[in-house]
Amino acid sequence: MAQENTYEPIKKVSIIISKNSLEGVYPGLILANGALMEGMDATLFLTLFGLDLVTKDKMDNLQVEDVKNFMSRMPAPAGPMPENINAFVTEKIKEQFESMDIPPVGEFLEMIHDGGGKIYACKAMADMFHLTKDDFCDEVYDIISVGEMYEASAGAQIIYT
Amino acid sequence: MQQTFKETGTGPSMRKLSKASGIPTKELYELFPKGPAKKAAKIAGIPKPTGCV
Numbered sequence: 001m002a003q004e005n006t007y008e009p010i011k012k013v014s015i016i017i018s019k020n021s022l023e024g025v026y027p028g029l030i031l032a033n034g035a036l037m038e039g040m041d042a043t044l045f046l047t048l049f050g051l052d053l054v055t056k057d058k059m060d061n062l063q064v065e066d067v068k069n070f071m072s073r074m075p076a077p078a079g080p081m082p083e084n085i086n087a088f089v090t091e092k093i094k095e096q097f098e099s100m101d102i103p104p105v106g107e108f109l110e111m112i113h114d115g116g117g118k119i120y121a122c123k124a125m126a127d128m129f130h131l132t133k134d135d136f137c138d139e140v141y142d143i144i145s146v147g148e149m150y151e152a153s154a155g156a157q158i159i160y161t
Numbered sequence: 162m163q164q165t166f167k168e169t170g171t172g173p174s175m176r177k178l179s180k181a182s183g184i185p186t187k188e189l190y191e192l193f194p195k196g197p198a199k200k201a202a203k204i205a206g207i208p209k210p211t212g213c214v
Contacts, residue, residue: 115190
């Protein structure tokens with residue numbers, strides 16, 4: 001940061017989350033919340049499997065998908081491999097997150113919502129999965145079409161994850 | 162703020178700030194619009210927090 005940055009600062013981001021694995025949703029959550037912490041505006045748009053992140057009966061049970069990738073970076077567990085390896089790694093990652101002060105998804109969504117970030121669900125995918133507003137957590141502001149997503153993203157950098 | 166900085170070398174970021182102060186995130190954003198953790202650090206006279214959440 002020694003050199004002076006002469007570029008126009010980013011004022012707004014529009015983050016799209018399309019995945020439902022733990023490693024698939026956290027980058028988007030951190031990007032959206034990080035933007036708010038920097039004083040920027042942020043919107044979050046959940047589409048495809050990303051809808052699981054705001055679906056009440058799914059949001060607390062998101063799991064790590066790429067177990068192999070995580071295992072290669074963690075100390076090997078003593079004894080035989082646990083039977084449900086995804087659940088095991090998920091548990092470990094969640095513990096790690098908590099120790100790093102990274103909140104569980106529900107609390108993260110609340111932080112983004114309370115920080116002024118608008119959270120939207122994708123209409124096409126909600127229709128496809130037969131989901132309505134009642135299926136989603138309270139932090140979801142609205143279910144909108146792609147056109148409305150672009151409208152809500154006016155002036156924003158759009159980031160697809 | 163200064164206490165945390167003395168202990169950890171960086172100011173509290175959003176989640177810690179809310180938890181430690183007992184003030185909900187929403188109110189912190191109302192009190193310090195456009196980045197509460199950053200603004201609170203400025204007022205406390207410490208560098209901007211390095212945490213990501």
